[in-house]
Amino acid sequence: MNRRTISREFQTLDRRTVFGGIVTYSFVVLLMNLSSPVIGAPQNNNNAAGGGSILTMAADDLIQPSASWLLERSKQSGSWGVDTPRALLALLRVSADRSATTTTSTVNWDANSLQGLILRQEFDIQLLLFLLRNHGSTPQEEQTNTLEPSRSLFSLTLTAMCRNPRDFYGQDLLAPIMALEEDHDGVLLQPFTFAFNAMAVCAGGGHLKRRHVVKLLESINQSPVQTHNIDLLAMVVLATSCLYQSSPKYRHLQDFLEQPLKMIAAQQQPDGSFDHNVATTALAIQALKIPGQLLEEQLSLTKPISLPAWRPDLTVDWLRSQQKADGSFGDLFITSEVLLALATQPGYGFLYSQCSNLNNQSGQLSTTTTEAPPTSPTAIPSAGSLGGDPAKKVHFTYVVWIGQNRSEVYAIQLTVPANSSFYEAMKIAAEADPRFEFSASVWPNGHYIHTIGGHRDQYIGFHFWLLFCMPMMPDPANPPSVVAPHFVAVGGVDDMFPKNGDYYLFWYKDV
Known part of the structure; x- marks a missing residue:
């Protein structure tokens, strides 16, 4: 292929309708909670091998300028607009993983600051507008708008904030995602889009049916043109590894990770890039870091996932040569993808179940009890x-x-x-x-x-x-x-x- 289509693939991801009535209430909550200052981000401590943290530390000089450029863009226009979920997701990952390591943070952004609060509230507004714009539309009609982010991307960013995507002001964002398997032309969704949707549902703690898992794995057995599509292979790896980590019942999926990982690694160019494309290279990096992130828990396996042979140092050098003087990589989409790739913590491959706030910490409430609620007091003082x-x-x-x-x-x-x-x-x-x-x-x-x-x-x-x-x-x-x-x-x-x-x-x- 002469031109990579990863940007278009992301922009055409599945979107579904939502029941009405949330907008008035949600804006009231946003105004009431304007002072909310803290985010609990999902963490993954298995980041010390396979080109994970090593790659990130070698790319410190790339991360800070890119993050600064993203923040400057939000200041200039007041927000990132429809690009808010992707840009916020990137900043959340690079800021969360820096605070989770002993490395001195080079990212001059704090999600708990006033600016961080405003950007998170802007995210809620953009998601509410997305739901409002698509209210009453059929799934096929929603998909015709390829200029706005998808329901899956919004869900991933909610997960990165440790906010339940199954309960966004009472709405389950995950349930409709896997229900649509055809695009607006009535043909099956592209495998890349399907894999991205599956990853979002898995990360948010949603349910994937057996046929969805089978369809995901079949994506790597398509025609040679599809099989060698780095974007697709990387997304299948990210979705499959998410399932692998989410439940013991998916441990057998380790057998389906090695083949696409080796195929991706084999396509690294002599200059370190993948297909000489920044966005594709960023997505390949995320996939190739998976074995290192899983290495610690693999020690108990009889057949660990082998580390693919690739040169992360060459990749970082190539990315360095592509970075603009202003710190960006050309536009907001590609710059965000690079930050997700260079984050020590998984960019896309994290789980809502890893959030620290789910452990019923002191002062917090458990929301998992199934006890019947009490009745109203009969005698009211x-x-x-x-x-x-x-x-x-x-x-x-x-x-x-x-x-x-x-x-x-x-x-x-x-x-x-x-x-x-x-x-x-x-x-x-x-x-x-x-x-x-x-x-x-x-x-x-x-x-x-x-x-x-x-x-x-x-x-x-x-x-x-x-x-x-x-x-x-x-x-x-x-x-x-x-x-x-x-x-x-x-x-x-x-x-x-x-x-x-x-x-x-x-x-x-x-x-």
């Missing part, structure tokens, strides 16, 4: 003064739920002067019952509630306090959906004024 004119008093109920599965449920009936804000009512509840004690940050637009009853927002894992205003008593067995904007509070605690018969619910849950 009261607080507030009935002194003065009863006609100028407001009576309403304030409820608190703790946990994704509503493991704790508290309720209190409040009586407050008319035109009192909900924030003032919360202070009355806190004085009457320590379970309603709270802490808040003061922002220019009012108070932001971050802790109730000792449960504080957990930015690793994205546990937040969500406020609902409902016309009936909240039922733990039938919780309000996070995609029902008519129940979600439309303002902050200072801007809401309870009325007689209202029910206010603060729910501490994973968003």
Whole structure:
């Protein structure tokens, strides 16, 4: 082939529709959580062999200029626009792996900084816009737009942030991905696209059917033209290795990794490149680092995956010769791919199950319990003064739920002067019952509630306090959906004024 099509392959990845109703709520959550400062990134400690960390350390002088160029691009235009998921994914990987090693970081970017926060919020906005644009479209109609990122790429970036792609504001991004196996022309998806989709589903903890796995492995047994396509071989390796690491039931897939790895390595050019193409070279690097990343756990295998014969030093030298004076490699897509390739941690090949926030750390909630949620309290205490004119008093109920599965449920009936804000009512509840004690940050637009009853927002894992205003008593067995904007509070605690018969619910849950 005279021209590599990896960019086009990525741009035409599968996209599916989403149920409506999430946009209003999601933007409210984005504004409520503007202060969220921490990301828990999935880690992989098996990075010391096979050209992994060695290659990365040799390429330090490539990484920092490229990362700086990406950040400068976001500053110039305010964001990366539709390229946000890919650029953010690249920065997350190079910043996460540098902090996970003893190597001094050369990446002048912190995901916990204000700039990092803004870029992560921009990602949420872009994903919401993507879902809005495609609402009501058929899968085939979605695929006709090749200028925006795919559902799979959004899912991978969510996974890199240790945010569950199966629950993005109540929506499962993974379930529809593998349902579509034909493109908008009615023909089967290209094997590259199928492999990328499979990798995204695997990384996010989704389910692949047996026929999907078989189809993935059959990709390396196509015609000679397909078989020798480095882009396809690399993507199949990344998807297969993801399955290999995700579950013991896929350990037999090690037998399917060696052949494509050897075929990729055999196509390294004398100058160190792969097909004299930067994007293809970056993708080949990611695949060829897989044996080194798996080497530690392979020690117990009777037949370890052999390390392919290639020259990472020559590859780095060739990439160095292709880097522009401004630090980029020509455009945002290729520059991001190079950063993913040079990251010590796997660029694409990581798992949501590796996220540290899934280990039920201290102060965090386990969301895996299958116990039935408790019912609402039958006897609800009261607080507030009935002194003065009863006609100028407001009576309403304030409820608190703790946990994704509503493991704790508290309720209190409040009586407050008319035109009192909900924030003032919360202070009355806190004085009457320590379970309603709270802490808040003061922002220019009012108070932001971050802790109730000792449960504080957990930015690793994205546990937040969500406020609902409902016309009936909240039922733990039938919780309000996070995609029902008519129940979600439309303002902050200072801007809401309870009325007689209202029910206010603060729910501490994973968003």
